Amino acid sequence: MPAIDRDTGLGTTYERIAVARLLEDLAVRFPIARVLEGPTDGITGIRGLNSIPLAQAGAAVELVLADADEVALARRVWRELGLGDRVTIRHSADRGLHVEPGSFDLVWNFNSLPQIADPGALVDEMCDASSRFVLVFVGNTLNYGYPVHRLHHKVAGEEWSHGDVSMMDPKRVARMLGDRGFDVVGRFLVDVPWWPDIDSPIEEVAATFLPFLKRFVRDSKRLERYTWTAENLPYFDPSKREPLEERLSRHFLIEKAKRFPFRALFAHHRGILARRKDEREP
Numbered sequence: 001m002p003a004i005d006r007d008t009g010l011g012t013t014y015e016r017i018a019v020a021r022l023l024e025d026l027a028v029r030f031p032i033a034r035v036l037e038g039p040t041d042g043i044t045g046i047r048g049l050n051s052i053p054l055a056q057a058g059a060a061v062e063l064v065l066a067d068a069d070e071v072a073l074a075r076r077v078w079r080e081l082g083l084g085d086r087v088t089i090r091h092s093a094d095r096g097l098h099v100e101p102g103s104f105d106l107v108w109n110f111n112s113l114p115q116i117a118d119p120g121a122l123v124d125e126m127c128d129a130s131s132r133f134v135l136v137f138v139g140n141t142l143n144y145g146y147p148v149h150r151l152h153h154k155v156a157g158e159e160w161s162h163g164d165v166s167m168m169d170p171k172r173v174a175r176m177l178g179d180r181g182f183d184v185v186g187r188f189l190v191d192v193p194w195w196p197d198i199d200s201p202i203e204e205v206a207a208t209f210l211p212f213l214k215r216f217v218r219d220s221k222r223l224e225r226y227t228w229t230a231e232n233l234p235y236f237d238p239s240k241r242e243p244l245e246e247r248l249s250r251h252f253l254i255e256k257a258k259r260f261p262f263r264a265l266f267a268h269h270r271g272i273l274a275r276r277k278d279e280r281e282p
Helices: 009-030 052-055 068-080 118-130 144-155 170-179 201-211 211-219 236-246 249-256
Strands: 006-008 034-037 060-065 089-090 105-108 130-139 182-190 225-229 268-276
Touching: 006 009, 009 052, 009 182, 009 236, 009 249, 052 060, 060 068, 068 089, 105 118, 118 130, 118 170, 130 170, 130 182, 170 182, 170 268, 236 249
Parallel strands: 034 060, 034 105, 060 089, 105 130
Antiparallel strands: 006 225, 130 268, 182 268
């Protein structure tokens, strides 16, 4: 299957920037020199970009992807950003991490657990591979758009494509990490715009329930305004990202306001950062 070769839509653009900001903050707060990410990529668009902010902060990154075409495209993007020497990108058809125990300061993934047939085995691998930290992000089922999202899939006759909902429970994830010798040291809400978490364009969702709106789906150009290819990604170059963030600043009001009431109703994802109790030396 050919790799997705572009990021499309305001939602993906916002999500990239929100996750990048969070990772940049973690890189300042914690000693993270060696990073392992995988085995799937939970952001719609070009695969294998999530750990770029950590590499830009000085970390050496190993990245595991499940599709060979995705590996080739990711390598190209990292090289074009001048980061080819800071990353190793591997193909893993069985979605296993396959690394030496205790080899990394941080082992993490974005929304992988719900997509994996055996999430317990993946958590085992992640915890075994980490000498210090494990970071897991899952979708937020408390989001006010989640019931609409589920209903849209049913009414439109679309198969649910977001994995095991039971693995979107941060308390369950925290228990799994605790059972493997890790203490939770951080909980995050990330990707917190004002709009609901719906993977399809809002015009398309509305048209599912109100068919007379279908003409607006045809006329909408909103996705085209936020489409980026491997050659013009704006998230990792300050000269491109700063004007984009300024343009999108109103969408980040809830994300920035840490004490905004009911933030959990707007967040698209939750994150859990855990630290090994018996921290290992490299």
